Amino acid sequence: MQVELRHLRVICAIADAGSLSRAANAVGVSQPAITAQLQRVEGALNGQIFRRSRLGVTPTPFGQFVLARARSILLAVDELVSGAGAYDSRTDVARIGGYVTPVLSGLVTRLFRLPDLSVTVHTEYSPRLLLDLLASRRLDAATLVDYPGNELPAPPSVGMRLIATEPVFVLMSSEHPLAGREEVDLADLAGDDWVISPPDGVGWPECVYSACRQAGFTPRVPHSTTEQAMIRQLVAAGHAISPCQATVQDGPGIVVRPLAGTPLRLRHLVAWRRDGPLAGRAEELAEFAAQAHREAIADRPHYAAWMARHGAPSLGG
Incomplete structure (x- = not known):
């Protein structure tokens, strides 16, 4: 069975109601029908979503994982549908x-x-x-x-x-061997691990890879994330360096250094x-x-x- 949006709405309704009978009333189906739908979803996802008791149902740890993602998906879909064609003509x-x-x-x-x-x-x-x-x-x-x-x-x-139009700099640990330099040659970073954010649809990080190839190496990129806190944590701990906007703030354990010759903008x-x-x-x-x-x-x-x-x-x- 393929899990569909209606199945996600059912399991969210069950979680909100706290019991199969109340959820069945809320969505307008019989309790056996909603129980059967839940069992099919649990079978498709290969895990138990709710624990049943005489007091009702509560999410299992796996169920909490599923519900968090189900609610996120439904919110995004509802936003997409409600926003389609929407136009607020107010000028304020x-x-x-x-x-x-x-x-x-x-x-x-x-x-x-x-x-x-x-x-x-x-x-x-x-x-x-x-x-x-x-x-x-x-x-x-x-x-x-x-x-x-x-x-x-x-x-x-x-x-x-x-x-x-501004330069792209590099974020590195304050303990990095090159952290004391005024500017860093890109070629000197060939031996480092990098953390680079994923593609943004307009040329990043392809431009980074291209600049590195022109400098004579292909960057080793074991880490990929858009979360700035995680990037800074990896860099501060010395696990990676990262290309960054020139307006990024340095901080404890982290320095921002320009790239010599400005190979990236x-x-x-x-x-x-x-x-x-x-x-x-x-x-x-x-x-x-x-x-x-x-x-x-x-x-x-x-x-x-x-x-x-x-x-x-x-x-x-």
Whole structure:
């Protein structure tokens, strides 16, 4: 048997009701029918989801694992269905999206200060997904990143402005043999283990692999995660190094070092729907994003030092 959304809704209904009889009443079927459905789902998943007693049912540890994922799946599907074709025509609500960067956080902080605008925030890892959410009217504006040679194409319904092109640095343990250098040659990192976040749909981490190949090696990547806390933990413990945005903060046990010759760059962009509530404030939106980026640079000594040697990053006008 293939597990379907209706099966996930049944097991969530059972968990919420606390008994098979109450769940059967809630979903409008007989108790034998809901019991049979539960047994089929447990058989398909090869594990017991609930413990039965005269007081009702409680999830097993495996059941808790299943329920957490079932609820996440159902929430995502419900959001997808309810959002399809949805368009809020109000001009005082702005739905802002982006990957978590200082540009996004600084932009949102400034938008919240506007007295005539309400803001909601939605984060995603993939810039291409964010662009699709803009095009499908599920977001009104977003901060994006892409990479020279892999530029995001803006659909006709979306306006886009380049905020800055900046270097990609490397995050390493403060105990790393190269941590004391002002800049690190990429070729000197050939013997390290790397932690690299998975593909984002617009050229990452392909650009990292390409730069490493040009430096004469293929990086050894035993770790892959988008979770910044895990990346920092692996790096601080000396288990890996990681490419990172230049605006990443260093911290206890961690240093951020520029790569000599700047073999990797990324672009920060801001985009908006041309028929959205921020269309008439595109210049203000771009300026807010640029201010947020400049503020992040000023707060990162390693980036400020790099700029003193190489000049300011290329900024979008």
